[in-house]
Amino acid sequence: MIVGKLQNAADYRGIHPMLDKALDCLNDEFLSTVGTETIHMEGDRLYATLNLFETQPDEKLFFEAHREYLDIHVVLAGEERLDVAYTPDLTLDEAACRPENDFYAYADKTPECQRVLLRQGWFLVAFPSDAHRCKGQVNGASDVRKVVFKIKL
Numbered sequence: 001m002i003v004g005k006l007q008n009a010a011d012y013r014g015i016h017p018m019l020d021k022a023l024d025c026l027n028d029e030f031l032s033t034v035g036t037e038t039i040h041m042e043g044d045r046l047y048a049t050l051n052l053f054e055t056q057p058d059e060k061l062f063f064e065a066h067r068e069y070l071d072i073h074v075v076l077a078g079e080e081r082l083d084v085a086y087t088p089d090l091t092l093d094e095a096a097c098r099p100e101n102d103f104y105a106y107a108d109k110t111p112e113c114q115r116v117l118l119r120q121g122w123f124l125v126a127f128p129s130d131a132h133r134c135k136g137q138v139n140g141a142s143d144v145r146k147v148v149f150k151i152k153l
Helices: 006-012 017-023
Strands: 002-005 046-054 063-065 069-077 079-086 104-106 114-119 122-126 130-136 143-152
Touching: 002 006, 006 017, 006 122, 017 046, 017 069, 017 143, 069 079, 069 114, 069 130, 079 122, 079 143, 114 122, 122 130
Parallel strands: none
Antiparallel strands: 002 122, 046 143, 063 104, 063 130, 069 122, 069 143, 079 114, 079 130
């Protein structure tokens, strides 16, 4: 997991070439162009999508992870809590998984995890070993506008 400010995104260059390309897009000019239609920068190897949602109470949340892609979460408006746990410590929920979509769900509700508050100006990178529980409330419900980048490893 990486958590950082958008202005420092370049500090994380060199980890993976596709991650470098995504980090180059973490600026107001690019982020303002992302709409509800997916933007493919490198086909299915790198793309971004706008997500609009209301944060949810903990009992409605679940952990997910991806094996082929890493995610970058960038909140443009509102505030969201993301919880991040280590996938080997979790119990896979086989019935909820969709491997054809690189989506793996976990049954654990209260595992050991790190809590991250994302507000405008911050981003989080979730690697395949970082199960993440999105849409968490901070101080009650919040309308969130967020761009999620998907980067194929």
